[in-house]
Amino acid sequence: MRIYNTATRQVEEFSTYLPKLARGYVCGVTPYDHIHVGHGRVYVVFDIFRRYLELLGYQVKLVINFTDVDDKIIARAREEFGQEAQKRWREVPERYITEFFQLSTQLYLKPAHSYPRVTDHVEEMTTWISTLVERGYAYAAPDGSIYFQVGKVPNYGLLSRQKIEELMAGARVEPEPGKKNPLDFALWKSWTPGEPWWNSPWCPGRPGWHLECVVMSTKYLGAPFDFHGGGADLIFPHHENEVAIAKAYLGLDNFARYWMHVGYLTVRGEKMSKSLGNVITLREALAKYGGETLRMTYALSHYRKPMEFSQEALEQAGEMVKTIYTAYDELSQAVVDAGERDLEEVGVEKYVEAFHNAMEDDLSTQEAAQQLYNAAKYIISTVLHKIEKISRERALVILKQYVEMADVLGVLERREIPKQLKEAIETMVEVRSKLRQERQYQLADFIREKLKTIGVELHDFGPKTYYTTRRQVI
């Protein structure tokens, strides 16, 4: 598989550092408001990437963070709670993190391996900062804030292909008192009255944004890990600064082997942004069109390109999803009418091959989605009409190959699981939870492995377990 790497500005062969294990980190949201359809695009792109890697036989370990303390969260809490903001500010991130999980389910995103939060990692971050100060990469300002000195690391600006001098000339950052260079950024922000704070060796305060993603990604994935992604607007300064911190702390030129960035959305040709007031929330879009149509809409444009988010595009994608369901429903019912022998050459191999070629060519989902749709039309126009002239085995192979493509894009997610199977799965999950409570982990793992062999995957979140199924066709 070939993937465009922002770090080299080239399409490269994708490989993993450890055999058959793909480890990736996607920058998560700052939960201070409803997320919008641009965020949805980023997570769907990485979900499709993950599903495809899984189809290729990789185990995928994906980590998505929450920036659950930040200027915007504090401002929002002040707006909502006034004087009580310092006491109640956590209600803001809690509310939007809950919403994030609800929308993720509606968008059929497979759960990440973990969702670390900044506020759970402050201690680790202060350890990193201490080391960076000791090694001379960071310095304390008179107010106790700690800044990272970008001039100390070689090749600062390489990821975003910018020269320090040009960045300096273009830097419109407000000069913060105590900064040696306007491009230096805060690793630790000193406390301002009314704001949340944590203790540190320097002064009460809170960690800076860029540091969190380096600390949490390498904690959960090790270093170097395979891919690091997010929206294209994060390349500078966020990802550039992450690279600089990792260079200083870990001594690695690049702690992520591939950098992948997703293009922005436009509405009537204008970039979607809060300041232009043309933001469409993910919640609205999901309520109106549903997860599969939205996924199909995203898939129909290449992830690196800007994407026009229009009603026409959504309606077109919705029609395609309908056809994809029709082919599935009718073929799964027609299987019983199939014959004993193959009297005609019927198959979807041609579409499957084109689908893989597209996916392997820098995740060209727009082409892959088209091939899936073509396969659906072929099933309706040809396979169903010749069903009696092919063997049942052949019909099932077609169905299986077809479903495999649809499952990468996540557009046949409402296939019904038979009721009894569902009940059986839920019972097993319940039994396993009991076993875990009683610390019988070996038996619990045994159940997890067994369920996996029938296409049911369990995902634990603390005491709670969710399951996802890939319904087996045969």
Ligand SMILES: [Zn+2]
């Ligand atoms: Zn990040």
